Amino acid sequence: MSVEVKNITKKFGSFTALDNVSLKVESGELVALLGPSGSGKTTLLRTIAGLEFPDNPGEAQVLFYGEDVTQIPASERKAGFAFQHYALFRHMSVFENIAFGLRVRPRSTRPPEADIRARVDKLLKLIQLEPMAKRFPSQLSGGQRQRVALARALAVEPKVLLLDEPFGALDAKVRKELRRWLRQLHDEIHVTTLFVTHDQEEALEVSDRVAILRAGKIEQIGTPEEIYDKPASPFVYDFLGNVNLFSGRVKDGAMVIGGAEFAAPDVAGEPDSEAVAFVRPHDIRVTRQPGGPALTAQVIRSNAAGPVANLELKRLDSGELFAVQLTKELFQELSPKPGEHVFVELKNVRIFGDDYSI
Amino acid sequence: MTPAATTFHTPHLVVHRRTTGEPPLVRHALIGVALVFLSLFLFLPLVFVFTQAFAKGIGYYFETLRDPNAWSAIKLTLLAAGISVPLNCVFGVCAAWAIAKFDFPGKNVLLTLIDLPFSVSPVIAGLIYVLVFGAQGWLGLYMNADNPHLPWLANWLNDHNFKIIFAVPGIVLATVFVTVPFVARELIPLMQAQGRSEEEAARVLGASGWQTFWRVTLPNIKWGLIYGVILCNARAMGEFGAVSVVSGKIRGQTNTIPLHIEALYDDYNFTGAFAVASLLAFLALITLGLKTWVEYKNAVQNKD
DSSP, rough: EEEEEEEEEEETTTEEEEEEEEEEEETEEEEEEEEEETTHHHHHHHHHTTTOSSSTTTTEEEEEEEEEOOSSSSGTTEEEEBTBOOOOOOOHHHHHHHHHHHHHHHHTTTOOHHHHHHHHHHHHHHTTTTGGGTTGGGOOOOOHHHHHHHHHHHOOSSSSEEEEEETTOOOOHHHHHHHHHHHHHHHHHOEEEEEEEHHHHHHHOOOOOOEEEEETTTEEEOOOHHHHHSSSHHHHHHHHOOHHHHHEOOOOOOOEETEEEEEEEGGGTTOEEEEEEOOOGGEEESSSOOSSEEEEEEEEEEOOOOOSSEEEEEETOOOOOOEEEEOHHHHHHOOOOOEEEEEEESOOEOOOOOOOOO | OOOOHHHHHHHHHHHHHOOOOOOOHHHHHHHHHHHHIIIIIIHHHHHHHHHHTTTTTTHHHHHHSSSSSHHHHHHHHHHHHHHHHHHHHHHHHHHHHHHHHHHOTTTHHHHHHHHHHHHOHHHHHHHHEEEEEHHSSSHHHHHHHOOOOOOOOHHHHTTTTTTTSSSHHHHHHHHHHHHHHHHHHHHHHHHHHHHHHHHHHHTTOOOHHHHHIIIHHHHHHHHHHHHHHHHHHHHHHHHHHHHHHHHHOOOOTTHHHHHHHHHHHHOOHHHHHHHHHHHHHHHHHHHHHHHHHHHHHHHTTTOO
């Protein structure tokens, strides 16, 4: 039981939006499609909805619970789609927007008026907008419009719910509220959901699984923990958070950076060679007294505004700059001054073979 | 800005800072020039039309309008507008829909063609129709009894005494030609600005193409469409050049209101001419009023 796409290729002129993409979403799952702009995530969503059609109809397939819908037009697929800018019908009230999908059904399958009203009222309650039923979209805030768009998509009891950048046009505070609400909603109604986002925090917080897209291909797919802790490529590593690059050498299964040897599970069995290590800013420990292997660096700048403190350091041996994130307590304990020399220990060092381009 | 600070600025000062900073004398002079120009060239003539129309009393005014030739002109104008406006309404919606919602080769050619009647002088448009449909023209070949290309068509046309030029069909054709751009030109930018996403939303929700058009597209363009229809109608009723060439100006048969006004004027019946002209002036005032109202409604609908 799943929603599945197989071998989808889609080009716009000379631009390849999707390059032989396959993806399987299990029933009731909430999956995020994460990637930079132009990576093909919205095109994939639109292809599933039937708003775009693959260029390779022979090989490409879109399956809804085993049923091949590749050639079926959008109006007959029974997918729910929420658009980035909501696309609410501006001349209809909130109530009529939500009721639209039921009202346009052919007479034989259209529910009676009383049932339509009951269903819309239920959805209005679900999105907590009961008092707004008679308002028009232009009289609602962005967050309210997005909830109406979701209710409208849910009214037709879709086989799959597709959300295109659902929180993209909202300000930071409303985004956070609404994504928590979406997670709760999904836990309540368990509709198979795919949502597109370019915000890694959003993808990691809300979804059951995350698919990371790059240049029309799925780079990695897995649970948020999996992709964060075990990124399959430098691209994924970089896309999910800030990153520091340390050039050094692989020697006897360890990573040698600035004369110090750091444990790096990736390089076990690798031949000795030049390599670049990836380290997250919060995986760097800064001390005045080395408690193990450490390289030496100079403090360039420090900034303690916000919940964590940020340091910019310079390696004494190579002159490379790198960023460090540490807690306020550690920062106050250390109280680094620009120009001072400190010791730096690296944890969770990652190395990605020859291909260390991001 | 703190509340305390705002109290130092009187509203008068704030207004001055927000204008472009021209001295009052310049602003008043500019407004004055515009007002004098408008009253001299637009308002005074309008007043003159009505004073002249009623110069021989209200009885003579209605007598002129009740004249059979005037009645015939009014009916013909209503007929020409009644055919060309709905025709261009349907065509305008189709063309605007195609241009705004689809990408296809030749899109720019279609756009240029729609603008053609704006760039061609109406007299030329009339002449084109005379050449195509007149007795010496392309259709004339088919009607020529001596050497018809399609004898059955020639017979049918002759039997029914069917004529286009110097007859009602020609007037309708010329009116359609000059009014083609009004609805389409009004709708294209509106539909382009509204985008395709509402239609896409409707399709995903299960609406057929027809349902999408009636329930989503048409209500969204309603005010723009009405606006286009008003302008189209005003032009259809007021058209002189193209209609003048194809009509033949047979009084009581092929004269429209503008042509009838010219005929009365040529007869030195100035009061009569202005009486009929006052109808068109009325139409203009009503059009202006409706236009302002529709513009307001349109702005309200598309404010978001």
